[in-house]
Amino acid sequence: MSAQAHAINSIDDLTPYQKAAVLSIALGDEISAKLFKNLSKNEIEAISKEIAFMKKIDPNIYKAVVKEFYQMLKAKEYATSGGIEYAKEILVKTLGPEEARRIIDKLIKLLESNVGFGYLENIDPKQxxxxxxxxxxxxxxxxxxxxxxxxxxxxxxxxPKEIQIDIVVRMASLENISPNVIKRVSEMLETKMEDLSGSNVEIGGIRAVSEIINRMGRTESKSLIDQISEKNPDLASKIRDMMFVFEDIIKLSNSDIQEILKHIDKKDLTIALKGAPEELSKKFFSNMSSRAAETLKEEMEFLGPVKVKDVERAQKAIVDIVRRLDEEGVISISGGGEEMLE
Structure with a gap:
């Protein structure tokens, strides 16, 4: 789609080629010419067409594209010197958690596309x-x-259930993998899919496994962790340490609970507590005013039976907020339960 085909109101409206076109215009002919020397003929042709179609672009979009380009360069520089986690740590300090997460996500996708797996993003999981x-x-x-x-x-x-544990264990042990291996795997998939399109690449690891299991359903994730524990208790323990589920909120300090209550949707809390242990419900009630606690209890009773999927959705929404607050340094999920004394 060319730049003339639709209105461009923000950087999110731009395709990759349109962003490259905007950047080329912003940088000027001399610098753009040097950049074009590193591109393929097809890429130069595509960007040139976008430049030709562009009439008027909001100055703020120019600034946003240049800013994103600079941030991506810095992120890649940090990742090259200290890895993705180091890059994220630096970017959080300089840009804040939300902007850092956005840049890192784009960087990861860029790195993945460079080693031949970018096409996976558009493949249906069932397929x-x-x-x-x-x-x-x-x-x-x-x-x-x-x-x-x-x-x-x-x-x-x-x-298949019988191979899930083996796959998770192997993912947890992946750290650095040769590009040649990645290339062979990619070529294997290429022979099966008609539309598929050096230094070592850091992938996998226990953190990646914990993030994936966290996104599975609560019943499925618990079952998988229990099975892993039977075969490899140490690995299961490490995965659990990096995971954080709704029930873990009970381990947090009262001050953290009070902070969480400021940010979560009370409707989500009402539904989430319908499937929570009594001790956890009491933890929330004890950190509210008496009136607020009574109101919440009444709403829970009035709600009646709730579908398990609705409870899990509400609990996930709260856990997502807890994780965000932890990343921002507002609360700490690693040292919960330790109240400070004056």
């Missing part, structure tokens, strides 16, 4: 399962490690 379910668990582990965590969780849950 992907059909292609990979008969592959070796190690091959599947490499593939899932290159997926967005939500999609990887869906693919993992659709794979």
């Amino acid at each position: 992907l399962v059909k292609f990979i379910q008969n592959e070796h668990p190690q091959t599947i582990a490499v593939i899932l490690s290159h997926l967005d965590q939500s999609k990887a969780a869906e693919v993992l849950s659709l794979l």
Whole structure:
């Protein structure tokens, strides 16, 4: 789609080629010419067409594109020197958690596309399962490690139960993997899919596994962790340490609970507590005013039976907020339960 085909009101309206066109205009002919020397003929042609179609662009969009380009360069620089986690740590300090997360997500997708797995983003999980379910668990582990965590969780849950644990264990042990291995796996998929399109790449690991399992349903994730524990208790313990579920809120300090209550939707809390242990409900009630606690109890009774999926959705919404507050340093989920004395 060319730049003339629709109104461009924000940077999110731009395609990658349109962003490149805007950047080229902003940088000027001399610098753009140097950049074009590193592009393919097709890429130069596509960007040139977008430049030709562009008439008027809001100055704020120019600034936003240049800013994003600069941030991506810095993020890649940080990642090259200290890895993705180091880059995220630096960007959170300089840009804030939300902006840092956005830049890191784009950087990860860029790095993945550079090693031949960018096409996976557009593949339906059910379709992907059909292609990979008969592959070796190690091959599947490499593939899932290159997926967005939500999609990887869906693919993992659709794979045969008997191989899920083996795949998770192998993913947890992945740290650095040769580009040659990635290339072979990508070529293997290429022979099965008609539309598929050096230094080592850091993928997988226990953190990636915990993020994926966190995004699975509560029943499925608990069952999988229990099975992993039977085969590898140490690994299961490490995965649990990096996970945070709704029931873990009971471990947080009273001050953290009070902070959480300022940010969560009370309707979500009403539904979430319908499926929570009594001790956790009491923890929330004790950190509210008597009137607010009584009102919440009445609303829970008035609500009646609630579907499990609705409870899990509400609990996930609250956990997402808890994680965000932890990332922003507002609360701490790693040292919960330790009240400070004056």
